[in-house]
Amino acid sequence: MTVLETDGLTKQFGGLVAVDDVDVRIERGEGVSLIGPNGAGKSTFIDLVTQRLQPTGGDVRFKDESIVGMDPHEIVQRGMSKSFQTASVFPELTVEENATIAALAAEHGAFRLNFFRHENAYPEVTELAAEVLDSVGLYDQRDETAADLDYGNKRRLEIGIALASEPDMLLMDEPTAGMSPEETESTVNLIKEVKEAMNLTFLLVEHDMEIVFDISDRIVVLNRGQVIAAGDPKAVRDDPEVQTAYLGGTAQ
Amino acid sequence: MSDEPSDATATAPAEVERGRGFAARWSAFRDREFSTVVVMSLGVLVFPVVFNSLLDGYNQLATLMLIWGIFAVGFDILLGYTGLLSFGHAVFWGGAAYVAGIFSASVSSDPLLVILAGTGFAVLLSVIVGSLSLRRGGIYFAILTLTFGQMAFYLATSPLAFLTNGENGFTSVDIGPLFGVLDLHQPLPGAFGMLPGNTLYLFVGVLAVAAVAAANRILHSPYGIVFRAIRENERRAEFVGLNVWRYKLMAFVISAAFAGVAGSLFTIEGNYVPLDSLYWTTSGEVVIMTALGGVGSLFGPLLGAGVYLYIEFIVSGMEVIGPFWHLILGAVFVLVIVLFPAGIWGGVEAARDALAGGED
Numbered sequence: 365m366t367v368l369e370t371d372g373l374t375k376q377f378g379g380l381v382a383v384d385d386v387d388v389r390i391e392r393g394e395g396v397s398l399i400g401p402n403g404a405g406k407s408t409f410i411d412l413v414t415q416r417l418q419p420t421g422g423d424v425r426f427k428d429e430s431i432v433g434m435d436p437h438e439i440v441q442r443g444m445s446k447s448f449q450t451a452s453v454f455p456e457l458t459v460e461e462n463a464t465i466a467a468l469a470a471e472h473g474a475f476r477l478n479f480f481r482h483e484n485a486y487p488e489v490t491e492l493a494a495e496v497l498d499s500v501g502l503y504d505q506r507d508e509t510a511a512d513l514d515y516g517n518k519r520r521l522e523i524g525i526a527l528a529s530e531p532d533m534l535l536m537d538e539p540t541a542g543m544s545p546e547e548t549e550s551t552v553n554l555i556k557e558v559k560e561a562m563n564l565t566f567l568l569v570e571h572d573m574e575i576v577f578d579i580s581d582r583i584v585v586l587n588r589g590q591v592i593a594a595g596d597p598k599a600v601r602d603d604p605e606v607q608t609a610y611l612g613g614t615a616q
Numbered sequence: 617m618s619d620e621p622s623d624a625t626a627t628a629p630a631e632v633e634r635g636r637g638f639a640a641r642w643s644a645f646r647d648r649e650f651s652t653v654v655v656m657s658l659g660v661l662v663f664p665v666v667f668n669s670l671l672d673g674y675n676q677l678a679t680l681m682l683i684w685g686i687f688a689v690g691f692d693i694l695l696g697y698t699g700l701l702s703f704g705h706a707v708f709w710g711g712a713a714y715v716a717g718i719f720s721a722s723v724s725s726d727p728l729l730v731i732l733a734g735t736g737f738a739v740l741l742s743v744i745v746g747s748l749s750l751r752r753g754g755i756y757f758a759i760l761t762l763t764f765g766q767m768a769f770y771l772a773t774s775p776l777a778f779l780t781n782g783e784n785g786f787t788s789v790d791i792g793p794l795f796g797v798l799d800l801h802q803p804l805p806g807a808f809g810m811l812p813g814n815t816l817y818l819f820v821g822v823l824a825v826a827a828v829a830a831a832n833r834i835l836h837s838p839y840g841i842v843f844r845a846i847r848e849n850e851r852r853a854e855f856v857g858l859n860v861w862r863y864k865l866m867a868f869v870i871s872a873a874f875a876g877v878a879g880s881l882f883t884i885e886g887n888y889v890p891l892d893s894l895y896w897t898t899s900g901e902v903v904i905m906t907a908l909g910g911v912g913s914l915f916g917p918l919l920g921a922g923v924y925l926y927i928e929f930i931v932s933g934m935e936v937i938g939p940f941w942h943l944i945l946g947a948v949f950v951l952v953i954v955l956f957p958a959g960i961w962g963g964v965e966a967a968r969d970a971l972a973g974g975e976d
Contacts, residue, residue, distance in 0.1 A: 414855075440857030448855075454848035457841070465845045466856040468838050474859035479839040479866060480830075482649070486838065529856055 365392045367427060367533045367565050368413065368444075374421035375408050382408040384589035385422070390533065390567060395559055397568045397576040400586035401609065406569050409586065410537055413567070414446055415439055427532065437474045445531030449538050451518035453525065455511035459502050462510050462521055463493035466528030492528060499561065500524035500554060516547030520554060527558065533565040540575060548575070555579055577601065585609070649832060652914070656828045660821040664813040676885075677929050679817045681922045682824040683881045688905045688917030689831050690874020695903070696911030697835065698867040699847030700750075703899050704761030707745065707768040708738040708872040710894030712879030714772065717786040717889040718779060725792030727800060727819070731880040738876025739869055746868035750861065753850075762896060769894040786889035794819065800884065820881055824918075827874060832914055834870060843867055875902075908949055910959025919960045923948065 368390040375383040383405045390396050398406050411417040413424055415434055423430050431439050440446070454462050467489045497503040500520045505513065510521060519539065526534055539555065540548040552575055558564050559579070570576050576583060576597070583600040585593040587609045593600050600606055660682070667673030687709055694700050716734035724730070749760040772780040780786055793799045800816045803809050811818060834840065842863050845853045854860050883889050892898065901924065909920020927948065932941035956963035 435859075436854040437857050437859050440855055445857075446855050448852070452849060452852045452855075454845050454852065456848055457844060461841055461844075465841055465853065465858070468842070469857035472838070474857055475862045476838065477866075479834050479837050479870065481837050482833065483836050483838055483841065489838075525852070525856060 365427075366390070366425075367392050367394075368567065369425045369428075370409075370413070370422065371425065372422035373409070373412055373419055373424060375405075375412055375417060376420045381589050383412060383419075386586070386589070386591055388584055388591070388594075390565060392532070392565055393563045395564070395566050395568070395579060395581045397570055397580040397583050398586060399570065399573070399576055399583060403588075404586040405589040406586055407537075408589075410535060410567075410569055414444070414535065437469075440469070440529055440531075441474050443530075443532030444535065445526040445529040445533070446535040447523050447526040447537065447539055449541055451515065451522050453510045453518055453521050455509070457510055458506065459497065459508055459510055459513070459521060460493060460506035463496050463506075463524055463528050464489060466525045467492035467496065470528060470530045492530075496524050496528040499527065499558065516543055516550065519543065519547070519551060523551075523554065523558075527562070531564075533567065536566060536568045536570075538570055539568070540570070540572060548572070552579060649829070649836070652832045653825060653829050656825045656915075660825060661812055664817060671926070672930050673926075675814045675817050677925060678813060679820050679885055680882075680929075681925050682817070682820045682918075683878050683885060684902070684905060684921035684925060685918035686824055686827045686881070687875050687878035687902050688909065688921045689827055689914070690871045690878070691902045692906045692909075692911060692913070692917045693831060693834065693843070693874070694867050694871035695906055696913065696916075697840065697843040697847065698864060700864065700867065701758050701903070702749075702761040702868070702871070703758045703896065703903065704745070704749075704763070704765030705871070705875050705902055706894050706896060706898035707761075707765045708742055708875035709879035709882070709898060709902070710772070710889075711741055711768060712738040712876035713883045713889045713893045714780055714786060716880035716883040717789040720790045720792075720883070721786075721788040725790045726796070727791055727794050727884055730791065730884060731823075731877060734880030734883070735873055735876035738872045738879065742869045742872030743865070746865045746872075750864050750868065762899065765894070765896055765899050769891075769896070772891060772894050780889075780891070783891055785891050789883055789887045789889065791884050791887060816885060820885070823877065823881065827877060828914065828918075831874070835914065839863070839866065904949060908952055908959055910956075910961030912958070913961040913965075916959050916961030919964075923960065 366389055368388070370386055370388045373383055373386045374381065386409065398409065400406050408417065412419050414436060415431060419432060424432055426439065426442055426444055429442070431442070454465065468486070471489050471492060494503065497506055500523060502517060502521055502524060505517065510518065513521060523539065540551050543551060556579055559566065568580065580597055582595065583597055584591055585600060585606050592609055593603045593606045664673070664675055664678045667678050668675070691705055694702060712734035715737040716730045719733040720730045723733070745761065745764045749757050749764065752760060773782055791800065798815070800819055802815060804811065804815050813821065842853070842858060846860055846863060850860055879893065882893065905920040905924045906917045907920070908923060909918065910916025924945065927941055927945045931944055932938050937944065952960055952963070956966065
């Protein structure tokens, strides 16, 4: 089943075509990475998929439904979750509360009118939050304030928040940016684990080639807004056009 | 903190540990809903005794403190928990006060119906004002609410003077007895006359306890955590799938409902609606009371309202320093905020933690 499909997706800023007629298709259970040199249009593509930006042409379909023009919370409610480039958590709340917010939105929708029902009457929310914290390895730190976590753990919590939404697809924007090598390794392992355990579908934007080749089923290479190659990691690595455009300059 | 491995077993030793020590027991007690009601009720009963005998207070001022306290408790749900600064809440306080007054004069003088009318009006109005103001964030939201407040003030000054009696304020307030029998401005019958305060104070006191209990419940429903999430990181809250806009509107409407109850009580208490009740300074006062008492706390705004009115009504009557009460209020505000950014309640909590040995 196709989870995400872009069809001739285009975004023009004045004379600049940042994303140019891009067709990408992601099947359920697939881990896809989006790579490309700086300015290739990766961020713009992600912003189009999350509807932070409106496309100037083409369509974005999520589970066979066009999501163009929807609000972020509507898209998330349909099952597309996003992990941010910076550790975007709720800093003054506890780790557990951070997960609870996402679990609440997952279990009870974008809005509930009942403002008088006690939070203890939502055991399914508490359970989901605990489950997610367990899977990202932060259950022991659940009572700590999120702001007090070290950077690596904040990023894990960030991914936890995204997972608590029980997504059909997770967008990850450079999940290991700014991490130490150990933190990077543990995050990569985390993503692998979660992918195994939850049969997670993801779309990842990443600079680090090692990570991309390690965890992706398929790689899509963007250059100047266009897809120049797509396929399994080995095919992409060997693609001559990719080597010139992207890998060539920095080949060791 | 327990170093036990995670799983179910980890919670058990943690609970035991939490049971030790005064601070721990206090926090366990505090977290129960029932205890909030008990603490607040005791506070309401004891307050006039202490206030009248030791602090030169009087029942009428104690009543006024509770009324403003209700206003500030609701306002803090918006300011302290959701992180939205409104500079126009006078429109709900004053609007409810006027509707309560006009309703009492021309429809029914039953105090509960009067409160219902005033509060209903504030809620309806807040849906409109909120929907329009919340389209913008930060400073624009504050300015938009201020603008709506001032529009209401000018409407009441002249175009609607036939209803509001313009600059003289609404004087035809007619409050009847509660349930048709209990006159709020007369002493309670029999042994009830022994209770502290007076009839009106106790009536307001019951509503203040209810208001605090309601605020406590709202803040312990999923709304509480969603409000704080919006305050902390609005964009992230959207991206976990929450309709942030609607929740913000609910915070706005809930705070307006509290303002409506308080504004209606203000009319009942004073038998009069001053035009000032819609003026922007009223909006400013509730901001100062809330910040002074402690944003993001349940009881703080009550303390803020009390201290503010104490300076305005008692200190202002003192010899020598009396005429400088505005200056004193400013100095107290600056001092409290500099020493305890979390307001008076933040200071109380810091003191309590220090007494408990710095633990927790």
